[in-house]
Amino acid sequence: MPNRKKLLVVVTRKLPDRVETRMRELFDARLNIDDTPMSQADLVEAAKMADVLVPTVTDRIDAAVLGQSGERLKLIANFGNGVDNIDVTTALQRGITVTNTPGVLTEDTADMTMALILAVPRRLAEGLEVLEHGEWKGWSPTWMLGHRISGKRLGIVGMGRIGQAVARRARAFGMSIHYHNRRRVSPAVEEELEATYWESLDQMLARMDIVSVNCPHTPATYHLLSARRLKLLRPEAFVVNTARGEVIDENALARMIDAGELAGAGLDVFEHEPAVSPKLIKLSRTGKVVLLPHMGSATIEGRVDMGEKVIINIKTFMDGHRPPDRVLPSML
Numbered sequence: 001m002p003n004r005k006k007l008l009v010v011v012t013r014k015l016p017d018r019v020e021t022r023m024r025e026l027f028d029a030r031l032n033i034d035d036t037p038m039s040q041a042d043l044v045e046a047a048k049m050a051d052v053l054v055p056t057v058t059d060r061i062d063a064a065v066l067g068q069s070g071e072r073l074k075l076i077a078n079f080g081n082g083v084d085n086i087d088v089t090t091a092l093q094r095g096i097t098v099t100n101t102p103g104v105l106t107e108d109t110a111d112m113t114m115a116l117i118l119a120v121p122r123r124l125a126e127g128l129e130v131l132e133h134g135e136w137k138g139w140s141p142t143w144m145l146g147h148r149i150s151g152k153r154l155g156i157v158g159m160g161r162i163g164q165a166v167a168r169r170a171r172a173f174g175m176s177i178h179y180h181n182r183r184r185v186s187p188a189v190e191e192e193l194e195a196t197y198w199e200s201l202d203q204m205l206a207r208m209d210i211v212s213v214n215c216p217h218t219p220a221t222y223h224l225l226s227a228r229r230l231k232l233l234r235p236e237a238f239v240v241n242t243a244r245g246e247v248i249d250e251n252a253l254a255r256m257i258d259a260g261e262l263a264g265a266g267l268d269v270f271e272h273e274p275a276v277s278p279k280l281i282k283l284s285r286t287g288k289v290v291l292l293p294h295m296g297s298a299t300i301e302g303r304v305d306m307g308e309k310v311i312i313n314i315k316t317f318m319d320g321h322r323p324p325d326r327v328l329p330s331m332l
């Protein structure tokens, strides 16, 4: 790290005021006040001049950007948990440390997951739409019937912090918890969550009522829910995704819901954000899918906490210590 008074920190998007104020005090912070997303060329310019780059999920910090980064760039302090927007391997090869913001968005993302688990089977979006259009003819015993959540089997794909937080909530709603994960969680956690571990994802999928994707997007999880695996699901099953769109073959999912081969989906993330497949948009009009624009961690508290984590990572690094949230190759 160069011996200069204040580090030049380039922040790619507008962050909460409190975070920006603190960054201005601590660093030579170049902020993006009007929040215009940066182009690849802008990112190259930023990587050329910065000591520290603070990107978000909307910035693709790929080998081309990193290949043109300046000598000074020594830290990429991602404002976000997932680091699939960054070519971490290339960064590490170039001696650039990468950090993220784990832990502080767990509860918010789990809340949003639970909201989607409820929204689709209980037809929330359809109910809202009826009222908005002034089409409610009054209560009827057989109208707008959805499906009960309690007693249903929830299959969680990825039992990290967020997966476990979802499991805790789902337990309280009377669901039975099943999970697939690279590594089995500790017996204590399994016991607390009364969770059943499935070594075989295929076997788990075939038996679930609702599947929730809570794993990171890595080369190993790209299209983990492929067309072949989606076909293993029961036609009554629902899929919820608050992790990354790339984990599911989005086209196959839309096709199957449209064909009645799956009951529906609640999606907060998409394969080609901010583009959303027109097929999914069309399905959202039928109520079979509920779509949200990547809002899982969108609380003011969460975003301030994320910003504070970014600051701690930068400050620790600046002081010559290992930042607490380093991304290591073993995590990819």
Ligand code: 8YV
Pocket: 055, 056, 057, 058, 079, 080, 081, 082, 083, 105, 243, 295, 296, 297, 298
């Ligand atoms: C963030 C997320 O809003 O942290 C993550 O991995 O998916 C989001 O909730 C986003 O990544 C910020 O960069």
